[in-house]
Amino acid sequence: MIYKNNQNNHRPTRSSLTIVIKVGTTTICDEKTHYPVLSNLSSLVELVLKLKSQGHRVVLVSSAAVATGLRRLNIDERPTKMSTLQAISAVGQGRLIRLYDDLFGQFHQPVAQVLLTKNDLSERAQYLNAVSCLEEILELGVVPIVNENDTICPQEIRFGDNDTLSAITAGMLKADYLFLLTDVDCLYTDNPRTNPDAKNVSVCHDIQVLQELVCVTSRGSALGTGGMSTKLVAADLATAAGVRTVITHGAKPENLMKIIEADDAGTLMTPHELAVVTGDDLLARNLPLHTLFTAKDNPLYDRKWWIKHGLHTAGRVYIDEGAMRAVLSRKQRSSLFAAGIVDVENNFVANQAVMIICRRKNEQGEVVEEVDIGKGLVNYSSIEIGRIKGCRSQDITDILGYMDAECVIDRDNLVRTLDNPV
Numbered sequence: 001m002i003y004k005n006n007q008n009n010h011r012p013t014r015s016s017l018t019i020v021i022k023v024g025t026t027t028i029c030d031e032k033t034h035y036p037v038l039s040n041l042s043s044l045v046e047l048v049l050k051l052k053s054q055g056h057r058v059v060l061v062s063s064a065a066v067a068t069g070l071r072r073l074n075i076d077e078r079p080t081k082m083s084t085l086q087a088i089s090a091v092g093q094g095r096l097i098r099l100y101d102d103l104f105g106q107f108h109q110p111v112a113q114v115l116l117t118k119n120d121l122s123e124r125a126q127y128l129n130a131v132s133c134l135e136e137i138l139e140l141g142v143v144p145i146v147n148e149n150d151t152i153c154p155q156e157i158r159f160g161d162n163d164t165l166s167a168i169t170a171g172m173l174k175a176d177y178l179f180l181l182t183d184v185d186c187l188y189t190d191n192p193r194t195n196p197d198a199k200n201v202s203v204c205h206d207i208q209v210l211q212e213l214v215c216v217t218s219r220g221s222a223l224g225t226g227g228m229s230t231k232l233v234a235a236d237l238a239t240a241a242g243v244r245t246v247i248t249h250g251a252k253p254e255n256l257m258k259i260i261e262a263d264d265a266g267t268l269m270t271p272h273e274l275a276v277v278t279g280d281d282l283l284a285r286n287l288p289l290h291t292l293f294t295a296k297d298n299p300l301y302d303r304k305w306w307i308k309h310g311l312h313t314a315g316r317v318y319i320d321e322g323a324m325r326a327v328l329s330r331k332q333r334s335s336l337f338a339a340g341i342v343d344v345e346n347n348f349v350a351n352q353a354v355m356i357i358c359r360r361k362n363e364q365g366e367v368v369e370e371v372d373i374g375k376g377l378v379n380y381s382s383i384e385i386g387r388i389k390g391c392r393s394q395d396i397t398d399i400l401g402y403m404d405a406e407c408v409i410d411r412d413n414l415v416r417t418l419d420n421p422v
């Protein structure tokens with residue numbers, strides 16, 4: 001089946017790749033007994049060692065702290081109370097890392113535990129600190145094993161699923177590949193267990209087209225928190241940062257090697273005009289089942305990607321249509337000035353991130369539509385913006401008694417959501 005494509009087909013060409021592998025709870029622990037699935041874990045460890053022996057840098061993002069804690073404490077059902085889950089995770093995380101250390105230790109391969117929270121990444125200095133620490137761990141030849149720091153992470157600041165965390169990690173390291181290992185072979189257009197017409201998706205160049213095509217209502221397993229929908233979000237995040245993303249089965253980690261080799265040989269390439277390829281008989285082509293999401297044409301690098309995905313959105317500024325045109329204009333890509341701001345919502349301080357929304361009005365001056373323009377770091381607080389909105393920059397000093405910056409959001413700190421600038 002053919003759907004129009006606007007994205008690229010670029011493949012990594014470096015001989016030393018950075019590969020982030022995310023393993024979900026169901027790959028690591030039995031869904032009913034919560035005992036570790038040693039066959040999967042051993043294959044995974046062997047795969048990582050093989051990739052490393054070929055000169056690649058490998059990062060594991062591993063779930064299963066909660067499941068491992070459930071086993072240790074003889075609790076059958078995953079509780080719903082957050083503080084109980086945090087406590088169980090505290091029990092499980094240590095044992096999980098010990099298990100990895102035992103397995104990798106058989107091959108004298110050191111591992112490092114890296115526990116992250118959303119908060120760690122929302123402040124620029126801390127984000128950069130986390131990046132340089134991960135880089136250093138890789139430089140030392142160690143395999144970082146990343147998980148969310150469940151124990152100290154309240155609901156409001158959780159990634160919640162490790163799919164998102166793995167995409168953030170891949171973006172931080174400018175990885176070449178993100179592999180999302182799960183309990184199905186690939187993404188299907190519908191649930192293949194209930195719909196015999198469901199087709200496998202082998203390549204996706206455009207996640208928006210894919211979202212209209214597939215039914216991804218599955219919540220995931222009883223143990224984990226992710227599902228297919230969180231995998232699409234992760235693929236969207238990672239491909240936006242230039243990372244090729246692959247969904248494939250966690251019980252067959254050796255498939256990763258075949259997928260990377262096939263990609264390297266150009267076998268996974270599809271004609272550029274295909275946005276989504278479904279029903280491809282990969283097995284007949286001697287390729288393991290998987291779904292490949294190619295990287296975006298113009299990836300957002302580092303700072304802008306961090307603003308868009310790393311930062312908590314603290315509030316909203318509403319702008320008029322003139323400001324929208326200036327901000328989105330392909331020619332000027334203007335900064336956002338106070339003159340174009342019509343309203344401000346929530347309390348925030350300078351340097352926090354806000355959503356930028358355009359209020360479209362009809363001839364009667366009634367708001368008929370709100371358009372999401374993007375996200376940016378403000379130079380002024382919500383109170384200050386409330387006072388200077390609609391004013392010219394040269395009047396800011398008179399109004400506030402000082403002028404910290406000419407514009408409210410600098411063009412370099414503004415990430416546009418719209419793909420088609422006017």
Ligand SMILES: N[C@@H](CCC(=O)OP(=O)(O)O)C(=O)O
Pocket residue numbers: 023024025026062063064065066067089147148150160161162163220223224225226227
């Ligand atoms: N941090 C949690 C992982 C969250 C989770 O369940 O993720 P997943 O199994 O990937 O859906 C844990 O280690 O149990």
